[in-house]
Amino acid sequence: MAEEEKKFERGTQLSIFVSDRFEDVGALIAACLIAFGVLLYVGK
Amino acid sequence: MIYTHRSPALLIIGIVMLAWGWLNQSGAADGLQAWLHPGVYKEHKQAVEKHQAAEKAAADKAAAEGQPAAEAKAMKPGKFDALKAGQAQFATIFGGIFCVIGLLVLAMKPKEGHLDYYISIFPGMAFILSIAFVVRWGLDPMFANWGKAALPTLGWDFAKILNLNYVVLGIVIGMIVVNVFRIPGWAANGVRTARFFLKTGVVLLGTLYSAAELAQLGALSVVMIGVFVLGSVWLVLLAGPRMGASNSMTGVLSSGVGVCGVSAAVAASPVVNAKAVDIAFTLGTILLWGVLCMFIFPTIGHLLGMGPVQFGAWAGTGILNSAQVAGAALAFDPHGIQTLKVAEIFNITRVLFLPIIVVWLAAWYVKREAGAQKINLSQVLVAKFPVFVLGFLGLFILSTMGVFAPAGHYQGKYFSSTEIKEDKLLKEKDIAALQAALPKVTAPEDNRALQDLIANKKLATREQDVLLRGVAKMEGLDKGAKDALGNAHKAAWHDSKIIKAYRDWIAWLFAFGLTGLGMQITVASIKQAGGKPLIIGSAVGLIKAIGSLIVVLLFVREFV
Numbered sequence: 001m002a003e004e005e006k007k008f009e010r011g012t013q014l015s016i017f018v019s020d021r022f023e024d025v026g027a028l029i030a031a032c033l034i035a036f037g038v039l040l041y042v043g044k
Numbered sequence: 045m046i047y048t049h050r051s052p053a054l055l056i057i058g059i060v061m062l063a064w065g066w067l068n069q070s071g072a073a074d075g076l077q078a079w080l081h082p083g084v085y086k087e088h089k090q091a092v093e094k095h096q097a098a099e100k101a102a103a104d105k106a107a108a109e110g111q112p113a114a115e116a117k118a119m120k121p122g123k124f125d126a127l128k129a130g131q132a133q134f135a136t137i138f139g140g141i142f143c144v145i146g147l148l149v150l151a152m153k154p155k156e157g158h159l160d161y162y163i164s165i166f167p168g169m170a171f172i173l174s175i176a177f178v179v180r181w182g183l184d185p186m187f188a189n190w191g192k193a194a195l196p197t198l199g200w201d202f203a204k205i206l207n208l209n210y211v212v213l214g215i216v217i218g219m220i221v222v223n224v225f226r227i228p229g230w231a232a233n234g235v236r237t238a239r240f241f242l243k244t245g246v247v248l249l250g251t252l253y254s255a256a257e258l259a260q261l262g263a264l265s266v267v268m269i270g271v272f273v274l275g276s277v278w279l280v281l282l283a284g285p286r287m288g289a290s291n292s293m294t295g296v297l298s299s300g301v302g303v304c305g306v307s308a309a310v311a312a313s314p315v316v317n318a319k320a321v322d323i324a325f326t327l328g329t330i331l332l333w334g335v336l337c338m339f340i341f342p343t344i345g346h347l348l349g350m351g352p353v354q355f356g357a358w359a360g361t362g363i364l365n366s367a368q369v370a371g372a373a374l375a376f377d378p379h380g381i382q383t384l385k386v387a388e389i390f391n392i393t394r395v396l397f398l399p400i401i402v403v404w405l406a407a408w409y410v411k412r413e414a415g416a417q418k419i420n421l422s423q424v425l426v427a428k429f430p431v432f433v434l435g436f437l438g439l440f441i442l443s444t445m446g447v448f449a450p451a452g453h454y455q456g457k458y459f460s461s462t463e464i465k466e467d468k469l470l471k472e473k474d475i476a477a478l479q480a481a482l483p484k485v486t487a488p489e490d491n492r493a494l495q496d497l498i499a500n501k502k503l504a505t506r507e508q509d510v511l512l513r514g515v516a517k518m519e520g521l522d523k524g525a526k527d528a529l530g531n532a533h534k535a536a537w538h539d540s541k542i543i544k545a546y547r548d549w550i551a552w553l554f555a556f557g558l559t560g561l562g563m564q565i566t567v568a569s570i571k572q573a574g575g576k577p578l579i580i581g582s583a584v585g586l587i588k589a590i591g592s593l594i595v596v597l598l599f600v601r602e603f604v
Contacts, residue, residue: 010047010161014564016236021431023240028435030240031247034549035439039448042545 047164048154049230054167055146057174061139064177068132077128080185088124095119131181142170161233168227168234169556172563175217176210176555184210184378209378210555212339215371218562227563238560242370243432245553249388250439251448251546265357268595269393272361272588277302277401279584281408289576291412292318295405296326297577301364301584303398315402316409329581334368335565337589342376348597352382357600359383360390361592364585371558374551384550392436449540457537459506468535469501470528477524490515497529503536 010018017023067073078085103113121129145166154160191203203209221227227235277298284294295316300309309326312318341363345355359372369391370384377383442448450458470478478498485491493511496504503509515521516529 012236014236014239016161016165016233017240024243024431027240027243027432028247030244031250031432031435031439034244034248035251035442035448035546038542038545038549042542044449044542 046154046156046160047233048149048152048160049164049167050150050154051167051228051230052146052150053228053230054142054149054170057167057170058139058142058144058146061135061142061174061177063139065132065134065136065139068128068135071128073128077124080182080189081124081127082189084123084127088122091122092119135177138170138173142166164233165237166234168231169237171228171231171234172218172238172556172560175221176214176552176559179214179217179559180210180555183213187213209375212371212375214555214559215335215338215562215565218559219565222563222565223567235560235563238557238564240557241553242366242557242561245370245550245557246366246388246392247432247435247439248546248550248553249385250436251443252385252543252550253389253440254444254449265360265390265393268357268361268592268599269390269397271595272592273302273394273397273401275591276584276588277404279587280580283580283584285412287576287580289580290322291409292316293322293325293577294580295409296322297329297581299398299401299405300326300330301581301588303394303401308398308401312402312405315406325577326581329577330364331565332578333582333585334363334365337363337585338368338371338375341372341589344593345376350596352377353386354596354600356383356386356388357390358593358596360387360394361596362585362589364581366391370554371561374554374558384554392433448546449543457539457543459503459509459536460538461502461504461536463538464502464535468531470497470532473524474528474531475501477522477528481521481525484518484520485515497532503532509533509536 010016012019015023017026064073068077099116106113145163149163149167152163154163187203187208191201191208195201280298280301281294284297285291289297292313296309296313296318299312302308309323309330313323341359342355345358350358355376356373359369359376363369363372369387373384373387439448475498478494482491482494482498485494490511493508494515496508497512503512512529513533516526516533
């Protein structure tokens with residue numbers, strides 16, 4: 001029961017991610033999606 | 045643990061956003077928009093009157109000739125229409141998403157798990173975004189209008205000098221919310237997304253750079269940053285032990301003050317075996333000093349008449365924390381992105397010094413603490429290096445290769461003589477002013493370029509543009525000729541549509557991130573900066589700020 005509760009305690013004080021590294025990778029993926037999404041939508 | 049609060053807040057925010065979208069789409073908000081944007085509205089009104097007069101003249105002509113009246117032509121949408129359409133689209137999309145998730149929040153019985161966790165983020169994000177909307181679409185133009193209105197009385201534009209724009213206002217409102225009203229429970233989880241969006245904005249900035257501009261900033265950037273980063277670390281390492289601060293506190297503080305604030309302090313902490321209290325005090329110091337700089341730097345920049353490149357270089361070198369660097373750059377130049385770009389180049393360059401600092405600190409700490417544990421430096425680097433910086437570099441490389449915009453673009457603009465529109469060619473009065481200036485331009489190359497400009501009424505090559513930019517700065521040239529050269533330059537440089545779209549995305553990501561950042565600046569965190577670290581950090585921060593200001597004023601020049 002105690003383990004089950006711990007499993008869903010996520011994030012850090014300043015982030016919703018489990019670690020800074022996850023946040024960094026998430027930001028990197030999000031920025032690439034935006035960059036290529038805009039490239040497809042707006043065109044060069 | 046259940047994260048989602050069953051609150052109607054998200055649904056209400058969604059409905060308000062949808063209503064704002066509808067008001068803009070239907071024209072019901074035209075009065076308010078005209079009040080907020082008087083300049084754009086005046087242009088719109090003039091265009092409408094011109095269009096109506098042309099329609100009436102065509103109808104009268106047809107009637108006089110006994111012909112049936114031609115069908116009325118639709119008016120080409122102008123800036124005012126684009127402004128309303130943009131807000132309507134943005135508010136409708138987000139309003140719709142928030143309404144759907146808001147209904148889900150009310151309908152579902154949250155169960156512990158990932159779904160509950162991710163849904164709990166939306167109310168807080170909607171909370172920040174709604175504040176960012178009010179600030180960017182309402183308060184920002186309102187203060188800009190008040191600043192201009194007070195100009196004749198005060199003699200200075202208080203909104204510009206005090207940087208009362210969407211960035212500063214967003215952070216101030218965020219600080220007021222957290223310290224006066226407290227962040228509502230249903231919004232708490234979403235507020236923690238602020239840093240993620242800031243980092244996303246930093247990575248996306250890579251799309252705006254090309255090697256052409258980095259080549260001009262690069263060497264200076266690296267030398268300046270190197271001197272100030274390593275110099276600041278050295279000063280803290282010297283001052284800390286003399287002021288009685290512990291080795292671990294000194295180590296974390298030196299990295300935080302020298303490199304890029306929070307991430308650097310956290311990255312250095314395992315190297316010097318830092319305690320939690322060391323990190324907390326360092327972060328408090330960096331945050332307080334960074335916030336102070338964010339408010340003071342833009343005002344000094346405006347008072348000294350600094351240009352975007354100079355200010356960007358200063359902010360990117362002198363301000364301790366990445367978020368505050370972005371805040372100060374946007375506060376200085378909220379409607380352009382040039383300052384932010386230069387500041388971020390300097391800021392990102394200093395992050396690249398982190399491995400050197402880590403190695404240095406490890407050696408310093410091991411030397412001072414005879415009993416320090418052995419630390420694997422390569423492991424620390426692999427574990428702590430901010431990966432998002434690699435994303436910035438990746439997008440920068442793609443941008444340099446011309447993947448996103450013309451490869452030769454500079455700050456989102458590119459040179460093209462063939463794309464100059466008929467109405468942007470030099471007018472008769474410009475030509476007359478340039479002809480009058482011709483005898484004053486004695487250098488043969490410059491004179492030939494000016495003659496070509498007069499003959500073609502537009503710039504033909506980028507080389508001509510470079511030569512004539514120099515001519516425009518010549519002493520003794522009259523204002524008419526300078527204006528004509530300026531017009532020719534502006535007509536030949538075009539905004540890349542895709543770069544404009546990236547700029548919008550980055551501005552929103554930063555507006556969101558900085559409003560959320562404001563909500564993390566509590567009185568307690570400011571109080572936490574008290575004591576020795578505050579004195580050491582502030583002293584070194586001040587030396588760094590003044591030193592970099594002098595170097596920037598002496599060696600950094602605007603080049604566009």
